[in-house]
Amino acid sequence: MKSKFLFLMAMIGVLSGFAPAQEHQNEILPRTIMEKIAGEVSGKIAFEHIRDLGIYSRWYGSDDMEKAADFIVDRAKLYGLSDVRKEQFPVDQDTYYWMQKPWLAWNCEMAELRILEPERRLIASYEANTTCVLVYSRDTDIEAEVVYVGKGVDPSDYEGKDLRGKIVLAYGNPWEVSKIAVFRFGAAGILSGPALDKPGLTSTTISQMRIKPWSEDGTQKSTFGFSLSVNQAKEMLKYLESGKKVLVQARVKAEVRSPGTHVGVTATIPGTDDPEEEIILTAHLDHPRPGAHDDNSGCATLLEVARSLNALIAQKAIAAPKRTIRFYWTPHVWGVHMLFSKYPELLKKTLAGINVDCVGLDQTKFSTRFSVVLPPYSRASWLSDVLENTLNYVSLANNAAKWGWRAYGPEIVDHDGSRNVFWGRSIPFTGYSDHVFFNSGDVGIPAVMLIDLPFGSHHSQNDELELLDPTQLKRISFLAAASAYTITAMGPEESLRLIDEVYHEGKIRLETEMKLAKSILYQSPKERMKKDYGAVENMIIHGFRREHQTLLSTRVFAKGNAEALNSIKRMETMIRKFEKECRADLLAFWQARAVKMGVSAISIRPEYTPEEQEMKGIVPKKAPELLGDFGSLNEYPVERYQLQSIMPDQPYYFELLSLMDGKRNMLEILRFVQAEALSVNYEPISFDQVREYLGLLKEAGIISY
Numbered sequence: 001m002k003s004k005f006l007f008l009m010a011m012i013g014v015l016s017g018f019a020p021a022q023e024h025q026n027e028i029l030p031r032t033i034m035e036k037i038a039g040e041v042s043g044k045i046a047f048e049h050i051r052d053l054g055i056y057s058r059w060y061g062s063d064d065m066e067k068a069a070d071f072i073v074d075r076a077k078l079y080g081l082s083d084v085r086k087e088q089f090p091v092d093q094d095t096y097y098w099m100q101k102p103w104l105a106w107n108c109e110m111a112e113l114r115i116l117e118p119e120r121r122l123i124a125s126y127e128a129n130t131t132c133v134l135v136y137s138r139d140t141d142i143e144a145e146v147v148y149v150g151k152g153v154d155p156s157d158y159e160g161k162d163l164r165g166k167i168v169l170a171y172g173n174p175w176e177v178s179k180i181a182v183f184r185f186g187a188a189g190i191l192s193g194p195a196l197d198k199p200g201l202t203s204t205t206i207s208q209m210r211i212k213p214w215s216e217d218g219t220q221k222s223t224f225g226f227s228l229s230v231n232q233a234k235e236m237l238k239y240l241e242s243g244k245k246v247l248v249q250a251r252v253k254a255e256v257r258s259p260g261t262h263v264g265v266t267a268t269i270p271g272t273d274d275p276e277e278e279i280i281l282t283a284h285l286d287h288p289r290p291g292a293h294d295d296n297s298g299c300a301t302l303l304e305v306a307r308s309l310n311a312l313i314a315q316k317a318i319a320a321p322k323r324t325i326r327f328y329w330t331p332h333v334w335g336v337h338m339l340f341s342k343y344p345e346l347l348k349k350t351l352a353g354i355n356v357d358c359v360g361l362d363q364t365k366f367s368t369r370f371s372v373v374l375p376p377y378s379r380a381s382w383l384s385d386v387l388e389n390t391l392n393y394v395s396l397a398n399n400a401a402k403w404g405w406r407a408y409g410p411e412i413v414d415h416d417g418s419r420n421v422f423w424g425r426s427i428p429f430t431g432y433s434d435h436v437f438f439n440s441g442d443v444g445i446p447a448v449m450l451i452d453l454p455f456g457s458h459h460s461q462n463d464e465l466e467l468l469d470p471t472q473l474k475r476i477s478f479l480a481a482a483s484a485y486t487i488t489a490m491g492p493e494e495s496l497r498l499i500d501e502v503y504h505e506g507k508i509r510l511e512t513e514m515k516l517a518k519s520i521l522y523q524s525p526k527e528r529m530k531k532d533y534g535a536v537e538n539m540i541i542h543g544f545r546r547e548h549q550t551l552l553s554t555r556v557f558a559k560g561n562a563e564a565l566n567s568i569k570r571m572e573t574m575i576r577k578f579e580k581e582c583r584a585d586l587l588a589f590w591q592a593r594a595v596k597m598g599v600s601a602i603s604i605r606p607e608y609t610p611e612e613q614e615m616k617g618i619v620p621k622k623a624p625e626l627l628g629d630f631g632s633l634n635e636y637p638v639e640r641y642q643l644q645s646i647m648p649d650q651p652y653y654f655e656l657l658s659l660m661d662g663k664r665n666m667l668e669i670l671r672f673v674q675a676e677a678l679s680v681n682y683e684p685i686s687f688d689q690v691r692e693y694l695g696l697l698k699e700a701g702i703i704s705y
């Protein structure tokens with residue numbers, strides 16, 4: 001065995017003596033630059049910044065949020081970033097930013113809950129777990145009896161109970177409980193105890209939740225409330241059920257700030273040649289202490305991208321980018337709307353967004369996989385291909401040697417982190433974070449999200465640093481930095497490589513859809529074959545439109561360079577030719593299949609159904625002042641227009657609204673979204689749902705037709 005092995009080694013030596021083996025190089029950026037960035041990025045620095053930010057409990061408009069913003073400002077200045085600014089956005093009960101109504105500012109200094117009878121004990125303290133006090137609680141110092149009301153979201157839960165001046169224990173959503181218990185029945189405050197209706201469940205998790213800051217008519221102010229863990233709540237219920245009087249003491253020092261101020265931080269690495277063209281990296285700065293994963297990890301990643309790129313630029317190891325890289329530590333959800341309404345000129349300047357929200361989990365401690373969430377099909381562009389190309393490098397650099405292949409560049413491993421295999425993938429548009437709002441139709445900026453999916457226990461005291469891995473943080477910081485640099489350093493000459501990338505990756509996407517189309521028809525029963533053919537043909541037609549759009553999107557980099565523009569033209573022609581071939585192939589496949597199944601292949605395109613006719617006649621247009629999207633945390637649709645039933649955070653609903661541009665009719669929009677849903681495997685929606693959605697949007701004044 002040993003001699004054979006030596007012989008083999010000798011042979012390899014001889015063979016490699018003939019000619020140096022060609023390197024497998026698939027990157028858009030030159031490998032030398034990739035390696036320089038990987039060499040500079042530090043996962044441990046990001047890890048320590050997560051610790052630094054973890055001392056603040058950052059509700060919107062709180063003192064801690066200000067301190068966290070100041071910390072980011074200090075670092076950004078230390079790292080030599082330009083235009084470092086603390087952004088302030090006023091918010092009160094009537095403030096809207098486009099389609100979004102931000103949650104109100106609130107600050108808490110202290111909160112304590114003690115049980116006094118039947119035994120004396122400190123139960124909750126803001127200093128121990130900042131999530132223990134319900135958001136929008138106000139100053140309180142009382143002793144009162146606890147009354148259990150079950151779910152507590154319906155007046156019938158309160159029948160026959162005297163609540164005035166007492167504290168209600170309920171397992172319903174505290175926002176709803178507070179409306180009835182406090183504003184209607186005059187309870188002093190509430191204790192929110194989850195899962196009191198689920199006997200077997202135990203948990204010490206204390207989740208951040210809110211009570212309603214004012215009564216519906218605005219005349220009564222909120223009082224206070226505490227968020228209990230399942231275990232704490234069950235203990236209290238046990239006392240009550242055994243007939244004991246439960247007396248508690250609640251002390252709170254907190255204020256609802258309306259008017260208040262939401263803060264964020266912006267900074268840039270200015271571009272040299274085209275500073276007016278920008279990309280933006282975002283991470284949300286708010287969330288309760290410790291918030292290690294959600295989203296200190298994103299905030300720290302942005303700092304590390306900024307530090308490492310600027311260090312390499314300052315030391316002339318890499319050239320300064322041609323375009324501007326903007327960093328935005330944002331108030332979550334409405335921050336994108338706030339920034340663009342304050343600086344509308346940024347809308348035109350911004351080419352793409354990279355949102356980093358919840359990254360760096362040690363994948364051996366928590367079962368998850370790192371994911372790049374791609375933009376929806378309505379925002380198809382070169383951005384996906386840049387991110388996927390860089391992601392592929394991270395995967396090969398870290399895993400190739402572990403898989404028994406030739407090592408592929410230096411492993412991206414932090415001195416203080418794990419040596420884990422890297423698990424990463426790109427997935428179709430999904431999720432609920434700030435990437436959504438860039439992608440909406442009238443904002444129109446393609447944006448990706450970097451995220452660990454699934455993620456752990458967020459918005460509670462359990463989102464701790466110990467689940468994070470400096471190596472994983474290093475890899476994600478590298479991915480964000482290298483992708484941002486690829487985009488912003490690209491001149492017309494380098495764009496040739498990107499155009500090739502986009503064309504070939506597009507063909508792979510189209511081939512995948514062709515294979516799916518045939519697979520669906522292979523399994524299609526006789527009675528559904530015609531319908532299924534219509535659906536897969538629609539998917540293929542829209543697939544080609546998408547790739548056409550993607551290819552044309554690269555023109556922004558060609559900048560009038562004849563060679564690059566010709567290359568785009570040549571590939572457009574090739575895509576057209578490919579489309580003809582695919583459509584002919586699909587038709588021939590269908591006809592052969594139809595004959596075999598005894599279905600008439602003639603008249604495969606049926607007349608419009610009455611429903612399709614109806615949709616064809618509707619050309620919806622969104623109100624121009626209501627830019628962006630609702631988002632499901634938003635009170636805009638709920639409070640103003642009672643649109644509760646259609647919280648549009650599903651990709652399907654998002655795309656429908658995004659495509660309502662006053663030009664497309666509803667049938668075109670539907671077919672677009674049906675093609676995307678089939679390709680990606682989204683949940684489809686019925687005509688009835690679409691009709692209801694349209695009706696509600698129209699009634700709300702969001703669209704007209």
Ligand SMILES: [Zn+2]
Binds near residue numbers: 294358433
């Ligand atoms: Zn988050």
